[in-house]
Amino acid sequence: MPKKIIKIAQKMQKQQNDPVVILANPQLGYNIGAVARVMANFDLYKLRLVNPRDSWLAEETYSSASGASGILDHSGIFNNVSESISDLDCVYATTARRRDMIKEVLSPKSAAKDMRTRIKNGQKIGLLFGGEKSGLSNDELSYADTIITAPVNPEFASLNLAQAVCVIAYEFYSGITKGELGRVTESDKGRTEGLPLEKTRGANKNEYIRFIEFLEKTLDEKGFFHPVEKKNMMLNNIKAMFQRQNLTQKDIKILFGIFKHLMDE
Amino acid sequence: MPKKIIKIAQKMQKQQNDPVVILANPQLGYNIGAVARVMANFDLYKLRLVNPRDSWLAEETYSSASGASGILDHSGIFNNVSESISDLDCVYATTARRRDMIKEVLSPKSAAKDMRTRIKNGQKIGLLFGGEKSGLSNDELSYADTIITAPVNPEFASLNLAQAVCVIAYEFYSGITKGELGRVTESDKGRTEGLPLEKTRGANKNEYIRFIEFLEKTLDEKGFFHPVEKKNMMLNNIKAMFQRQNLTQKDIKILFGIFKHLMDE
CATH class of the missing domain: 3.40.1280.10 (SPOUT methyltransferase, trefoil knot domain)
Structure with a gap:
């Protein structure tokens, strides 16, 4: 350097x-x-x-x-x-x-x-x-x-x-300083506290819900929810897990990519 | 060391x-x-x-x-x-x-x-x-x-x-930490913000007034206040100067010592 x-x-x-x-x-x-x-x-x-x-x-x-x-x-x-x-x-x-x-x-x-x-x-x-x-x-x-x-x-x-x-x-x-952190160059504008989301944004509820619906359908097709009377509880745990993660729009795309690929195998 | x-x-x-x-x-x-x-x-x-x-x-x-x-x-x-x-x-x-x-x-x-x-x-x-x-x-x-x-x-x-x-x-x-600063040894208890006054304390108003009265008397004797119609203003400026200094009891003693010594010369 x-x-x-x-x-x-x-x-x-x-x-x-x-x-x-x-x-x-x-x-x-x-x-x-x-x-x-x-x-x-x-x-x-x-x-x-x-x-x-x-x-x-x-x-x-x-x-x-x-x-x-x-x-x-x-x-x-x-x-x-x-x-x-x-x-x-x-x-x-x-x-x-x-x-x-x-x-x-x-x-x-x-x-x-x-x-x-x-x-x-x-x-x-x-x-x-x-x-x-x-x-x-x-x-x-x-x-x-x-x-x-x-x-x-x-x-x-x-x-x-x-x-x-x-x-x-x-x-x-x-x-x-007023919260600016780190280096600034022509290609790097520096940053402030929080998630750096210049190139994406937090997933909105619609994107999140579409992903969960897709995942539910996928797992249903593969017989994942077993026994069936526990499906609701299992699904709620899955939803809680993804909800906790502050997923970005980009993350949702990555997750769609992974699950679609696994389904096509 | x-x-x-x-x-x-x-x-x-x-x-x-x-x-x-x-x-x-x-x-x-x-x-x-x-x-x-x-x-x-x-x-x-x-x-x-x-x-x-x-x-x-x-x-x-x-x-x-x-x-x-x-x-x-x-x-x-x-x-x-x-x-x-x-x-x-x-x-x-x-x-x-x-x-x-x-x-x-x-x-x-x-x-x-x-x-x-x-x-x-x-x-x-x-x-x-x-x-x-x-x-x-x-x-x-x-x-x-x-x-x-x-x-x-x-x-x-x-x-x-x-x-x-x-x-x-x-x-x-x-x-x-809760405000403790610096080193602590057997002879040094460390310190917190502010004036370290373990060995003295801020001068109280009585000590301050006695010193000012002594100084006024001393300067009067030596004909310092001249012309006499300006004495009050001059004295108020002197009082303001010493008042501003957050004098300690020890400082007052030092000042008495200096002026008494000069008077005895």
Whole structure:
């Protein structure tokens, strides 16, 4: 499968006010690339790195970014957290641990809602994530307006860096979209919840009844209903089975095809 | 930071009916390890691998699993999808692409709710994920009862394998927990949304008024309110500023400390 390359520069222009993802002291190129990929998955494009390890920009960084390498190329590099956030209005920091600072704690879902409200009001938002080794220091965390902590296994709470970005970006994006799911291409319009019935539709009662009548006649001819005094009960069970299945018009055609073929044998 | 090792065997016994994560044709040990880690993050422990690449169990598999290596050690290996699901009652498969099969599509959130209902009714659930190269084949997908498709950037829809597991596991876990967030240890009871006020409380009106009176007196003595006819307006602005800040009892003490110190200089 050829890798899809996403064009970042235009995206960054279009989304002036979208949240900036800031990674403090990231260590592994693989993770930084994975962050870029999942940002693009959820329509975020602005990445800043604070004091990344010297060797961060390696082949594996680009390979794990998949087609989102443009996010790496356009990322900003900063010496410390305060420089990285100086043009922002509100910073959310993620941590699973308790800190002795009194800052509001929000779940990813509530934080995403809060972010969307602030963005509507013209604020520039930053999402601050700590490095792989020990997360955010208390000093780094002190710059945050709000702490985001996810509902996680309390005994095994430390998310991989890219997974932490994934959870926040997913919640942010989920609240923006209006039920559209998955990929859209020229031949694929994407989908919403429910049965995808573009090429057919649910069978109507007439089609369903014609099929049941055909099946009853067929089974009668073959002496299936035996003993005959149980026919009604047997037929009702058969009807209930097919009724339960939310058959489509296409399904009814397939079933007609199967039974007609078996009758002709 | 010493790695937390999570003990898997007990967890698997306790959670008889929890969803089984099934990876079809996974290629990269790093991703399989990352899947194990994020499963443990969201309290899932049962992993099955269908036809994994020969070299899957490498050092990097364990390193990316972090402390969740027990999930790898207890994982089941199968030759094909039908073997891997034969003891289950309901299988959800994840894909971002449209398929020409008429199966119900659910978002991760709706699927998680559906899963929880089925589990309550005693069903055993499988979550089927395709390999890194091209996801699930139509044959593999044909075993699924329901398709899960996430809200993603329609132009860049393909999630990394471990990120796809992350989104589903996060939604499943979020609906089970009752607002508890983050890590719990002997010294850390975890937290819920809001201001963490275990060691203090919001300042009451008396504390707030005493502080404002002290500040007014102090600033009066130092001739801050100038011209005097503007004093009321200036004082009201100062009061509004401190009122807005949801000060705690501890904050009031800090502020008293700062201003008293400056007065004594």
